[in-house]
Amino acid sequence: MSDYTIGIDFGTLSGRAVVIDTQNGKELAAVAADYPHGVLDNELPQQIKLGEDWALQHPGDYIHVLKTAVPEAVQQSGVSKEDVIGIAIDFTACTMIPVSADNEPLCLEEKWQDTPHSWVKLWKHHAAQSHANRLNEVLEQKRPDILSRYGGRLSSEWMIAKIMQIVEEAPEVYAEADQFLEAADWVTSQMTGVIRKNSCTAGYKAIWHKREGYLDKETLKALSPKMEDLYETKLRGQIYPQGEKAGELTPDMADVMGLCEGTAVAVGNVDAHVSVPAMGVTDEKKLVMSMGTSICHMLLGKEERTVEGICGVVEDGVIPGYFGYEAGQSAVGDIFSWFVNQFVPKAYEEEARERAMSIHGLLEEKADKLEPGETGLVALDWMNGNRSVLVDTDLTGMILGMTLDTKPEDVYRALIEATAFGTYKIVKSFTEQGVPIDALYANGGLSYKNKMLIQMYSDVTNKPIYIAESEELPAVGSAMFAAVAAGSKKGGYDSIQEAAFQMARLKPEPVLPDKKRHEKYLDLYEEYERLHDYFGRGENDVMKRLKQMKKEKVPN
Ligand SMILES: Nc1ncnc2c1ncn2[C@@H]1O[C@H](COP(=O)(O)OP(=O)(O)O)[C@@H](O)[C@H]1O
Ligand SMILES: O=C(CO)[C@@H](O)[C@@H](O)COP(=O)(O)O
Structure with a gap:
């Protein structure tokens, strides 16, 4: 029984x-x-x-x-x-x-x-x-x-x-x-x-x-x-x-x-x-990502280390005998739904309806045909602030490189890339500060709703991604x-x-990174990181000033 x-x-x-x-x-x-x-x-x-x-x-x-x-x-x-x-x-x-x-x-x-x-x-x-x-x-x-x-x-x-x-x-x-x-x-x-x-x-x-x-x-x-x-x-x-x-x-x-x-x-x-x-993770070097409206990144370590911008490290906070590290991105799926709800033209809605697809599905199909860099865009994924590594909810989102030719799938792809870069920034932050990561473990809505996204995270980070069965x-x-x-x-x-x-039950095969695409993403990531530091580390606080102006119009 x-x-x-x-x-x-x-x-x-x-x-x-x-x-x-x-x-x-x-x-x-x-x-x-x-x-x-x-x-x-x-x-x-x-x-x-x-x-x-x-x-x-x-x-x-x-x-x-x-x-x-x-x-x-x-x-x-x-x-x-x-x-x-x-x-x-x-x-x-x-x-x-x-x-x-x-x-x-x-x-x-x-x-x-x-x-x-x-x-x-x-x-x-x-x-x-x-x-x-x-x-x-x-x-x-x-x-x-x-x-x-x-x-x-x-x-x-x-x-x-x-x-x-x-x-x-x-x-x-x-x-x-x-x-x-x-x-x-x-x-x-x-x-x-x-x-x-x-x-x-x-x-x-x-x-x-x-x-x-x-x-x-x-x-x-x-x-x-x-x-x-x-x-x-x-x-x-x-x-x-x-x-x-x-x-x-x-x-x-x-x-x-x-x-x-x-x-x-x-x-x-x-x-x-x-x-x-x-996800069956009870030891080190395995970054677990709960991917939905936001992403939480969890990692186990044997020592308590200082890592920039993590949300916290707590002894026994996840698994007894380990220090549990948490980092995160405050908006991920929320960014894509914001875009789908606000900026998709009628023609796309009709096409999705005719082909009995969701708008996300249609945009994924179109965006997946593009190569890294082909959109001409780079975005910052801070539509709900930045939780790691800058830890500042007063930061806001940004899309750079738009022209009169920019299409919805270009922006959709750039937004997903921006969230993948946000995760890569976190992976690099852990690694550079002595908490190594060998593989990613994904769960939550985004891990099974959007194949392109998971492949992109694997390509950007150059790590295999194991996916939860449930x-x-x-x-x-x-x-x-x-x-x-x-x-x-x-x-x-x-x-x-x-x-x-x-x-614990995982899907049988992990998603593996494509080395060529990883190389191409490194150039785009460099631009992301430059903008990340420029807008996020005080060189230009324009995002905060704009937010302040808005606050003055909409008082609490
Ligand atoms: N095909 C898709 N591609 C990208 N994002 C999607 C897709 N379908 C739903 N989403 C987004 O995923 C998020 C929901 O994730 P889910 O894990 O179900 O929720 P929660 O975070 O509340 O647990 C929503 O923000 C939604 O916009
Ligand atoms: O902040 C945490 C955990 O520390 C989460 O509860 C928060 O990001 C909400 O996660 P969801 O996106 O609703 O799964």
Whole structure:
């Protein structure tokens, strides 16, 4: 008799639940549920306007996923609920929720529902950039040692900058919030009835260190006197390693999720990080790329090294016994959808319709006929800021070289190339700073939706790319951690390494680089790198000035 686990991946727009056989990692069912409110980036549901760069979510949407996608996945799998031994989730991060003393999101209370700062701040809420800048200035003076663990700069996407924005812009929300929880921990606590915080989000997003603990009080006080006790109050609580059991499914949640009361629940995790063991990667030199709306790059190392522009390095943050390095690109698929939605002419739409293709498919077909350099274009992939290596959400995108002959497929190709160059920059940054990379491991929507793109990443970086078998890889990774939380006595595993060895599944053949195309790309990459430094390292801050002018027209 087999045992099964459930993994749920909470993405930017939807949550996906999978049912997995713990013996061999076989996926028996996968069900997605869209968030009814999606991303709130213009206004709250009751039409209260939001400022520039805001991105909020409705916490009820996450519970909707638990109640709909999970029972549906169990039913489709044909598995009996008694044979489900564990459940675990992964989330985007830092996606944070201010909650009351009884662990209810403040935004669901009538008193707070019209206050934007009481809502869930999604990972890509970028309106805290000025707070992140100040945080970085204070740390540069007081704790450069901490900054070096985060590649020299902390991102506005993370917990402390987001909290600083609340302190300054809505002190009443700060005062009212009993805790600020990562959505990964909050949703897990909704399943178990207890709050058990995970080391991955604490380490990468909230400045927690396994040996040194948290940021000291003096530095916190310099950020804001109100924040001096932050880690004992609103970020309080013990931190549990990945794979640890968070608790067991409560009777109520078991009922609505169609599972058994008492089923083991693992502590929460992050989508990118959980994908590392999900690809069977449990040692060094293998860069795992979670490729969707954004890309997260994950790498394991034996030592803690300083690498420019990484998002962070956390001991045991991904796999026990290793330092887990994270880097990333804030927009990738999002850039392509922006282009497809805004700039494709009617004739292309008609052609795609006639040939029953998606616009992406049509543009891929046309762009794939071009050679490196043939578009005459080079672009910068910063439409949602730069996460690595410049760590600056105030940078913006750019396309250079357009003429009256430039076609949509030229721009589409140049945009994809720009994202491949962004990844190459990250690969070079790791390699040059002593953390080697031999191969890439791709998962997520882009790894199976666009063949040209994957070949391009392989050609640009000159590395083989292994591809995940599952289209729901983070959820599969969560299912592995669920098996560890259940433990071997219950039919699971005692370590994530064992679970990864038995359950990870890759496509049989890697995509291999074409040496000739790599050579050609090196010339184009040189131009990219020159522009990267020119616009990104302060020589010409035109992007910031333009953004400032726009801000003055659209006040927060
Ligand atoms: N054929 C394609 N080529 C390039 N990008 C695509 C294609 N199809 C979808 N996308 C982009 O991929 C992203 C969705 O990736 P996915 O992994 O499914 O989502 P998420 O990041 O939310 O998990 C969207 O930004 C979409 O525009
Ligand atoms: O920042 C992280 C992880 O550290 C991600 O959660 C974030 O980029 C969102 O990823 P997706 O593109 O939604 O998969």
